[in-house]
Amino acid sequence: MADAGTDPQDSLHSSHTYPKVKLLNVYVHDVTMDEVVENFTEGMMLTLHVDMIMKLQRDKEFYDIFDQFDLITCDSQVLYFATKFLGTPVQERVSGSDYFPRFYMHHKDNPDITVFLCGGQPGIAEIAAKNINKKVGREIIVGTDAPSFDFDQNQAETDQMIDRINASGATVLLVGLGGGRQEKFIIRYRDRMPNIKLYLPLGGTIDYEAGTFKRPPAWITEGGFEWLYRLLKEPRQRWHRYVVHEPPVLWRLAAQRLGFYRDPFAK
Template identity: 45%
Template sequence: MEKINFLNITINNVSLSELLTELSTKGGLIVTPNVDHLVKLQTDSSFLKAYHLADYVVCDSKILQYALKLLGKPIKEKISGSDLFPAFYNYNRDNKDIKIFLLGGMEGVAEKAKNNINQKVGREMVVEALSPSFGFENNEAECQEIIKKINESEANVLVVGVGAPKQEKWIVKYRNQLPHVKLFFPVGATIDFEAGYKDRSPQWMSNMGLEWLYRLLSEPKRLWKRYLVDSVPFFVHVIQHHFNIYQHNPILELQSLPLGKVLYHAGLLSAEELQQILEKQKEEKYGVYLGDIIKESGLLSPETIEFFAEELPEIIQSNQVWRIGDYLQKAHLISPSQIDFIKEKQAKSSSPLRLGELIVYEGYVSKQTMDWFIEFQYVLKFQKGKNPTFKQVYQELESFPIVK
């Protein structure tokens, strides 16, 4: 499946028919970027993390499709969530294995959508529907009650329509507690559309990229700021991308990366090892945390995993700039006695070898791991007082022989 890099995400260039086959057979988490998403993704690390974890990222905006075409990156077709979901349930109308749970909408809306969909497909495809209370995502007791109902329903497709980025974040947070669910489907206002609670724009407006205008005219008080103010940075980013001057925030990127990818970039897991671990997690229906699988595999020590999973985010948040040796010791990648040995050797050396060079030379950590920590240190240094870019970081790193 072809992928297109745009701003700080990767979009699958796939047709609707291809996607329906993939979703129906393999499942996974799908996200559907539009202009609003792409603006939020520039500042919201937990939302960006959901995108990093997604199995499918498909274009949900005619405007985004136009922008990509302008940039010489044409997308096969726009696949909005409100088009994809009905296409999915119609595609699987005779597939008795597909069981859907609807979560979203105001009171009674999800139930109405359930009845409408089941009537269309001629069977009880939607097995349960629930409209959560406003702010439910902040109520752990209610979230656990929702999880219980989803599990009891034995649905293997979860459709969540509570708005972005809330729906994507909720799925990522709780999917490991939903062992029966094979496909996670955040769909925005689609449940409202299916219930007949809200009307979609005419097809001709959607085809021309004017669905936003229809929605704005339908709900001006709620949507005027999103479409007329908040979306402006998107067009600025498109221009930046065109002239190759777009830079994403490296701290945001680091905060949003899943644990497995961080360990891979840090040279602590190979691509093959990471793939095996991810496949194992998928076999477990995401019921086991990635860190626990890595611990069981014996590839890394529990202390190293704990550092990257728990301590590293705190270091980033507090902007603690340490010496390289301190990071390595905290990560349990090198012992205090090894540091002492390196310092002693450094003192006796006639050539001005850096500590990092000697650590790599002695084989305590790989060059890739050392490079990663050096880059990490410099990103944090740049973060103090100004917004860093990876370009700036790498310019500074050129002075390090170990990186050349």
């Protein structure tokens, strides 16, 4: 992977460059929510949070495709605080679940923007589509699909998903298939979806838009305690992720600050 210091710049559009801020073996772009909403209309987004950065310590396939994404935002208040701790602060947290409502309202009168929602439990994406279309005042969501958990083990199901996406005529694809899996799906099959201009792998955003999972109050998110809110709401589903899987990131970030961190995939 290319070096990810704070000096290199990445060009997302001909008129926009955004500095990179290193976090362990990857990075985020120092970009504001307004810049993303107004300027990022074509390419592939990745929203980096703690669960994802831990997967990037262990999943070589995921790590190897990371650099192919055009925009990487800081989707975690914990990682936002980490950039300050490391002495390279980003301007603000740009989470997918905050960004997407801003995105579709910004484009509510733009007929060139139509969206396909891919992910969630059966029926959830349809509820999200109805809610969004009602708020926007037009059919901006033009298709939905709820693939099975093991869709990526079934090529026929994957082919059907791609056919539905293409048949919808959507220009934007929001994929909520879980961190790592959704990004791999995009990289693997984007050449088969020629109408899609903007790829948004945004995890649980479909559930938020459907209202099946409520966002915590702003003071919880801004304080960096959204993980605790989710853990208390869904202890059985979230326990392993928040208690076992994610805490080691804090030790790795401390090691980066002290100059001891080593990229597990460095040659």
